[in-house]
Amino acid sequence: MNLQLDYSNEQDKIDIPEEWSGILTELLQLAGEAEGMTEGEVTLTFIDDEGIHALNRDYRGIDRPTDVLSFAMQDDGTEELDIIFEVESEDEPDPISGMLGDIIISVERAVAQSEEYGHSLEREIGFLFVHGFLHLIGYDHQDDESEAVMTAKQEAVLQRAGLTR
Structure with a gap:
């Protein structure tokens, strides 16, 4: 499996322990395995409420902080910003093709x-x-049925990782 996590901490209000990197990488592997995904890259950024509030307002039109935002790179383009990338040569790989997207979490x-x-x-x-x-x-959770599917998938991965309530 070649799912990769790249994360950064852009807030200074809550300490992010170094060992979380391993836990988050394990969660990515478990979630990818559960979904039959073997390749891809995810970027995770820890941010504060002020920062996520601005992103939520600017990109979703919702003027309040939220807990997590996801920006998919492999989207069909509906309701997302178009990304234009020109490959200089057919021999050079497209650096975006393996990128699944960005996850932003408000630590506060x-x-x-x-x-x-x-x-x-x-x-x-x-x-x-x-x-x-x-x-x-x-995946999305626009109705009760799709929310139940997402919740079950999330809980199954967390259980496998030993992150129980």
Whole structure:
């Protein structure tokens, strides 16, 4: 399996332990395996409420902070910004083709939600990451049925990783 995670921390309000990198990579592998995906790259960025509020407002027209945003690169283009990439040569690989997309998590929201739901911050970050990943590969939760499907998939991955409530 060649699913890769690249993450960065662009907030300074909550400490992100180094060992989370391994946990997040494991979650990506488990979620990819569950979906039959063997290749791709995901970029994860930790941000604060102010930063995610601006992104949510600018890209979704929703003027409030949220917990997680996903920006899929392999989308059909509807309701997403068009990305234009020119390959200089047929011999050079397209650097975007393996990119699944970006996941942005508000660590401040994750802390509040972990306290509200009574589980660890590690579990909440894991839940939001898997949730974002499922969005990147085409899942959504616009109705009760699709939300139940996503929730079941998220919980199955978290259970396999030992991130229980």
